[in-house]
Amino acid sequence: MIRLVTLDMAGTTVTDQHEVEACFAEAARKTGLVVSDDRILAMQGLHKYSVFQTLWEETLGSTTHPEWQMRVDKSYKVFTEVLENHYLTHSITPTEGCPELFDFLHEQGIAIALTTGFYRKVADIILQRLGWLNGLNEQRVGSTSSRIQASVTSDEVEKGRPHPFMIQKAMQVLGVPDPAQVINVGDTPSDIQSGRAAGCRLSVAVINGTHRADQLAPHQPDRLLDSLFDLIPLIQEINATR
Structure with missing residues (x-):
């Protein structure tokens, strides 16, 4: 699950x-x-x-x-x-399918953690302008009622991507010890690699970000998704067969 x-x-x-x-x-x-x-x-x-x-x-x-x-x-x-x-x-907006995915994850009681190669100040500017900083404490950990449950930046761990440390910190602060219960999502080769290094159930990539499908496929993501919206049926399928 x-x-x-x-x-x-x-x-x-x-x-x-x-x-x-x-x-x-x-x-x-x-x-x-x-x-x-x-x-x-x-x-x-x-x-x-x-x-x-x-x-x-x-x-x-x-x-x-x-x-x-x-x-x-x-x-x-x-x-x-x-x-x-x-x-x-400049304007800041969620990607296609992101609001729908967040809504679905909330309904299912699945935690959301955002990881980034940005340092904390920039991450907070983005989170604040999107309203995603609301409900997070000083450690940038929230609750089931906050839009996201955790935010982890690369300057808060030993090493950033492609290492697994940001994912592992998110797991730790949210009390999810088993990487088989985690899906990692990104749009770059280093995102895919970090999810694989963390042992996640799936390390998937979206192709509507900074990289095209042909640029991501050689890095062997578990899935290539058109947008975050396509993650919803994938999670439904996994959790239905638990």
């Missing part, structure tokens, strides 16, 4: 028309980092600071380069400024 669904934010539950990638590209351009759009896309879902660590390592050839740390910090600082301004000044 499914007791918990963990979902990524940007591109999965929060509409993303490649805005995060655009914020990365703007920060890169402003700080002298030359990187292709395809390379930025390939790193979506990962902890944002580690993305700049990797990109500057690739550019400079080594993390021992005397300017590596300075350039990483500068790019990341500019990125946070661009990203925060974007989410404070």
Whole structure:
């Protein structure tokens, strides 16, 4: 029986028309980092600071380069400024099927946890503007009456995706010890990998986010869904055969 669904934010539950990638590209351009759009896309879902660590390592050839740390910090600082301004000044909407899925999960008593490669400040800006922060305590854990039951960011665990730690923290705070009772959902390769690393019953991907079906299929998700709405019959099928 499914007791918990963990979902990524940007591109999965929060509409993303490649805005995060655009914020990365703007920060890169402003700080002298030359990187292709395809390379930025390939790193979506990962902890944002580690993305700049990797990109500057690739550019400079080594993390021992005397300017590596300075350039990483500068790019990341500019990125946070661009990203925060974007989410404070642009419209934010749930993805197709997200409200219906949340309603269904509430009706079934299945907990909802949002995981993200964003740091806490940005995650809270998004949650606040969507009304999903309501009912969450200081640890960002809610109750059965709150819209979501937990929010976990990559800066709150040992390592972000593709590692399983965000999913495992959500399981811990919500009292779901068995990963066979968890479905993980995302829209990037690292989302799929984190769900598999956590041992989730299913690690599925939606194709209406930042990646197309042909970009996600090689990473072997358990299912490819057109939208979050398609998760409803899948859960119904699993729980009907328990």
